[in-house]
Amino acid sequence: MSRVRLLILLLIVAAASLLGALLVGSVSLTVAQVVDALLLPTPGVAHDIVWQLRLPRALAAFVCGGLLAMSGVLLQVLLRNPLADPYVLGISGGAALGALGAMLFGATLVATNFAAFAGALVAMAAVFALSFRSGDWNPHRLLLTGVVLSSGCAALLSLILAVAPQAQLKGMLFWLMGDLSDAGSSGFAWLLLAVLSAAFIGLAGNLDAMTLGNLKARVLGVALKPVQAALYFGAAAATVAAVLLGGSIGFVGMMAPHALRLLGVHEHRVLLPAAVLCGGVFVTLADILARTLWAPQQLPVGVLTALIGVPVMLFLLSRRA
């Protein structure tokens, strides 16, 4: 399949998944109702369901998936490690620590989000300061620093869960597993996704060269340190934005780029937008299931992404062999 055709196909699938998210729910809407609600300003139940409930949530789900997939691609290049995902650098651990700490003290949703943001920034700065050396930025040291800090955060999170009052446990667990039911407006996240996509598609040649190793990349003319810093902060910003919207939704960041590579996409100017679209579609579909499978009970979307992602990934891996 040519690359252009793949991207067009993914765009169509993306539009279809968003439309699906508007159609499906506790109240079933027809395509005509949804189209009317989207295009005509006639007030009514369908109009309210689409504009107030389903569209914001579908957009939040899609942008979360897109940002996580983007972050996964960037970190896999930066760390030269196929296991890299948005959570290895401890950034989401820092965000979770902030969020759960705030919840423990009974903070409001806004304050919780602010604490998560602050926690992510602290973790991001700490990993950068501890791993960056003026000589060269060794991917192994960066990865290990992130993993060690993540473990520290995980221990503190367990501590918080152990001492938290019963009533707050469920909210905390949902935050940790990834949940879109409290997702607010995703406008800023979409803006960030657009900016990052444009920037890194522009740098795609550099990322391709970096797959040959940092030394060879420099020989080929990559200005390594600025590109590495851009990758780190780009991935960190994408992760923070996604985590603030939807908590720690797992598996998307690692899976989307690998699934595409197993399908034969490896040039970053195609891989990046394709991964963003794949990640977006994946989380959107997972969130439809999270809303409807156990209705009226809502499931954390992170559980669904893993439950769907694991068999898909195993299938792709075995097919290759």
Next chain:
Amino acid sequence: MLRATSIGISVGARSLCRGLDLEVAAGELWAVLGCNGSGKSTLLQVLAGVQPPAAGRIEFEARDIDRYPRRELARSLGLLLQSEPQEYWGTLADYVCLGRFPHTQGAFGGDAAGGDVVTRSLADFDLTALAAQPFATLSGGERQRARLAQLWAQDTRLLLLDEPQQHLDLRHQQQTMTLIRAATRAGRAAVVVLHDPAYAAHCDRVLMLHSDGTHRQGSAAEMLQRERLEALYGCRLTLCGDGTGAHVVPVI
């Protein structure tokens, strides 16, 4: 083209080579000989400007090498590394195309000459028939030729090659040496790390790096004497043949 002035080389705390002066002119082919760990690979990286020398300065075309933007330098100076990561997801042709990176402009690659150069590089190294193969399915020797073809696609005036013949069969060793020689005859310059004095005999100049940090340089004929090579490698050698075909082999 390339001038190194009293450079020193060290790896970690090990000091390998001191006070080395080197001047590589256009059209010249240099061989670098030395024992394992004598600093040959590090020397090439220092000459390529990807690692700073412990002492001294390096000028490329009369300008300090660290004053060049990396990309501009990469259009004129190419380096074949001794080892590179083995995993690559694309085809052999994609791999060779990466050599065009410094010549492309913008994300969607304005690189008018690129296609022809890549086609020619693939043909030079007998890789045309394999172009559509996934890189991961290639043998060790084929990968080495792919790495060489990538360097040829980079199309630089100065070539630094670290053991270009490793993993290659006899025919491709000969072919690679012929291509390097042809490139320097066409006005390029090359510095090649070699382990076989027989190939060094086809070079213009030879630089020997001794394990104690000393070094010698001179014309190939003057440097590739049996006594010099025995002193360099610390093993006994015997001379075979005569005239221009003469070469040394180890005494077992």
